[in-house]
Amino acid sequence: MKYKAARWSPFCIVGMGRLTTLKSRIGNLPPRLGPMPGDEQERNRNRQTAEPWRKWYQLAEWKRLRIQTFTRDHFTCQMAGCGRIEGNTSKLICDHVTPHKGDRDLFFDAQNLQTLCKPCHDTVKQREERARTRF
Numbered sequence: 001m002k003y004k005a006a007r008w009s010p011f012c013i014v015g016m017g018r019l020t021t022l023k024s025r026i027g028n029l030p031p032r033l034g035p036m037p038g039d040e041q042e043r044n045r046n047r048q049t050a051e052p053w054r055k056w057y058q059l060a061e062w063k064r065l066r067i068q069t070f071t072r073d074h075f076t077c078q079m080a081g082c083g084r085i086e087g088n089t090s091k092l093i094c095d096h097v098t099p100h101k102g103d104r105d106l107f108f109d110a111q112n113l114q115t116l117c118k119p120c121h122d123t124v125k126q127r128e129e130r131a132r133t134r135f
Contacts, residue, residue, distance in 0.1 A: 053102045065110060066094040073115035079124060084117045093121040099129060 056062055070092055077084040077092075086092050095116045100106040116125060 051102070053100070053104070053107065056104070056107055061108065065108060065113065069094045069110065069113040070115050072110075076115065077117040077120055078114040079116055079120040082117060082120050084120075086117055091118050092116070093118055095121055095125060099132075 067089070070089060075086055075089075075092065077086070093116045095114050096107070097112050097114055098106065100112070106112055
């Protein structure tokens with residue numbers, strides 16, 4: 001007795017019934033990781049509600065204090081070893097020396113503010129603050 005060999009196809013096996021595919025259930029699953037990495041608007045909305053003090057950065061009082069700090073520091077980065085002079089204020093950060101963590105008095109304290117260039121703030125200062133919060 002001879003058996004006929006079945007041929008392989010990606011969709012079916014000849015000589016046998018047709019294979020069916022399962023419908024994807026991935027599209028029906030709820031997101032579990034939060035907003036997508038590139039969704040800055042969603043991230044900012046969440047930060048505004050979770051941290052109400054972020055609205056203080058939009059106040060006229062803060063904007064005035066920020067410019068006063070830049071003027072006091074002669075538009076020069078105060079990070080040790082940098083000293084970069086920047087006339088474009090969009091490339092400068094008015095940084096809190098001691099993190100205010102929602103304390104309004106510390107937030108608006110001129111003695112707690114320093115001028116940093118954006119590269120120093122985004123690398124050196126952020127690394128220092130993250131190391132401080134770990135311990």
